[in-house]
Amino acid sequence: MPHQPDLDTFQALAEEAYAGLPEEFRKAAGRIVIHVQDIADRDVLQDLNIVNPMHLTGLYQGIPLIHDSVTFPSPESARIFLYRKPLLAELQTRPDTTLTQLIEHVVIHELGHHFGWSDEDMHALLDEIGHDH
Numbered sequence: 583m584p585h586q587p588d589l590d591t592f593q594a595l596a597e598e599a600y601a602g603l604p605e606e607f608r609k610a611a612g613r614i615v616i617h618v619q620d621i622a623d624r625d626v627l628q629d630l631n632i633v634n635p636m637h638l639t640g641l642y643q644g645i646p647l648i649h650d651s652v653t654f655p656s657p658e659s660a661r662i663f664l665y666r667k668p669l670l671a672e673l674q675t676r677p678d679t680t681l682t683q684l685i686e687h688v689v690i691h692e693l694g695h696h697f698g699w700s701d702e703d704m705h706a707l708l709d710e711i712g713h714d715h
Contacts, residue, residue: 587681592618592666599686603693607707611696613659614644616689620667639668640688642695662692 587595596616600608621635632638644660664685673684687708694704 586670587666589618589620589666592664592669592685595682595685596662596664596689599682599689600693602686603690604710607693611660611693614693614696615659615661616664617661618664618666621665622663626663635665636668636671638665639672639684640664640692642692644696660696662689662696664688 593616596618600614600616622632622638622641626641627633627635627638630638630641641663642660643663669681669684669688673679673681676684690707691704694701694707697703699707
């Protein structure tokens with residue numbers, strides 16, 4: 583079995599993916615904290631009615647910008663979680679995709695929830711920055 587990237591490597595790849603996004607998106611996103619874990623916490627899985635933690639590769643936590651307001655701003659930074667083990671498992675099923683591409687895809691998808699984007703909007707952004715999805 584080849585060496586599996588550790589949590590620190592995932593964190594670095596995720597931050598690199600975020601830093602590689604067009605500047606206007608990063609400015610518009612405001613404060614976003616990226617967390618990397620092996621799998622989702624049990625309470626998160628229960629909230630989402632997910633039985634198998636390997637089915638969740640990423641998660642956005644926070645109030646989408648379209649619902650946030652200046653008068654009642656969200657007290658916490660938005661957070662994007664990436665789950666290492668499910669991502670590695672998904673990577674095994676996608677031989678044409680690199681780990682970097684997969685992490686970029688999940689970061690963009692979760693960021694899309696922050697902006698309140700539709701799946702079509704997210705695919706357009708992935709196309710714009712030159713990635714298959």
